[in-house]
Amino acid sequence: MTSIDTTLAPAAPALRTASLSRRIWKQAFASFEFRLGLGVFLVLALAAAFYPEISGIDPTKMVVRDRLLPPMFFGDNWTIAHPLGTDQIGRDMLVRSLVGLRYSFLIGVSTVAVMLVIGCALGMLAGYYGGKVDAVIMRLTDAQLSIPMIILAISVLGVSRPTIPAIILVLGLSSWPTYARVTRSVVMTERKREYVRAAQVMGASNLRIMLRLLAPLILPPIIFVSVLDVARMMIFESILGFIGLGVQPPTPTFGNIIADGRKYLLNAWWIATLPGVFLGLTLTSINLMGATLERARNRVYGGVS
Template sequence: MDAVETSLALAPPHADPAEARLMSRSIGRRILGQATGSTGFRIGLALVLILALAAALYPELSGIDPVKMDVRARLLPPLFLGDKWSWAHPLGTDQIGRDMLVRSLVGLRTSFLIGVASVALTLLIGCALGTVAGYFGGRTDTVVMRITDAQLSIPMIILAIAVLGVSRPTIPAIILVLGLSNWPVYARVMRSVVMAERGREYVCAAQVSGATHPRIILTLLVPLLLPPLLFTSVLDVARMMIFESTLGFLGLGVQPPTPTFGNIIADGRKYLLNAWWIATMPGLFLCLTLTSINLIGAAFERARNTIHGGA
């Protein structure tokens, strides 16, 4: 989470607000340009796009209902295994005849939606509170930081059990829980760098020229600090997808019959000896998705470190 500090270290203070913004955009473009030129980024992006398109289109185009039972097709193996496979179900079926490929892709769609939305919520809350605390300081900073410390003292799994255990674990509820569990990390980072930036010459020049506090925050500080956090948050999407799958496995995620990675794997663990593909196929999709996202995040991290080291 030192991406913001590192990026700011590359940008010397400027008296001109416009020049400061241009420097920030230049750093962001350099990081983005170097990251997108790496092989790891291209492989990760290609995998993410293929998986996202498959999850968005195949379940609809195939015409297969991911929750409809077909006991005549139960426990069919994948195409590459056994002698009872069917072209209609290339990755096999589960214990009540539901297609594993469609269910895995619908689970991927749900998991990816929850991961991206929860990280977006985390960024929104954390950046807003951290910026306000760092810019105004004093009593505002004290109140925000005490709330942050209180939130950090609650483990994510405990918060999930407390909220989802007493309410219906719908997709919005899970996004809310995951978003609320991680915002203090972003808030603390934003607070520290905003406190360092608020005394620079370009901020003082804007204050002297009569710019209001909201204008300074939204037009000067946020454009300067947000891009490095966006690069870092890519890895958080993978982490949120893992946690969403964990909740589903524990029965605290999206409830059946809606397929998710967690509840499919939880159902399939009973059939590992005679129908291992029920739990394995969604696990492979999850691993492939996480690997591709981590390749993209690692490319941003290497680009940031390279630019910082060469500065």
């Protein structure tokens, strides 16, 4: 007897989804808003990745004689040594802001990755098996949604050391229900279709069906949600840093730089303002890309429905 290949025939829905995804990205890239957001984001990302090393400036090094230098073209500071000025103890504001962008983006992306893994896994199980499994997971999801994320983060980080892994884990564990619900709704619709039944008849295991047939179908809606969630997690990381529950000094992050600079708003406005400008530009660029992708997805799926 010849063995039956359980991976080829039922793969058509995943291939169709991949084709639709390519059309979505193509339409999004044709938009000026997407290209603008992508361009701004790439400039900021490259600057954060390379400028601190190229400049050779230690973001934590104090140079008291250079304290409170204003940005170039403001006041008497016309030197390019500190183009965006220095803070109250002489640390370079450009380098500190870019290093802060590194940590903010790292925490944002890592947190969304934790949310994806937990939410998609639980949503997949709930949607595929249904019944008691679905009921238990959905009640767990409802319970999680009833606890505000910032309250949970403050409660946990307030009694433990707020390290980067701890911040990522707390934010990720408090924000996975959205991904669970999206995944569950897609899987519940697809599990009754003929290609899933065909794979079951041919002997494919439940795990194989979920990973090979159903997982690719949840990627388009999940990707668009996750792009916007990166920006949202960067905001929450900055809030935690501002109230002293984020990454601890002397490591610079947007939150703790702004918190330090609020005391000097009248005579050194740039200390608190510049990190906010970098954060605002980053969030705007991410939101432009995410919103454009969502509009492109609605057009593509609306045209094939």
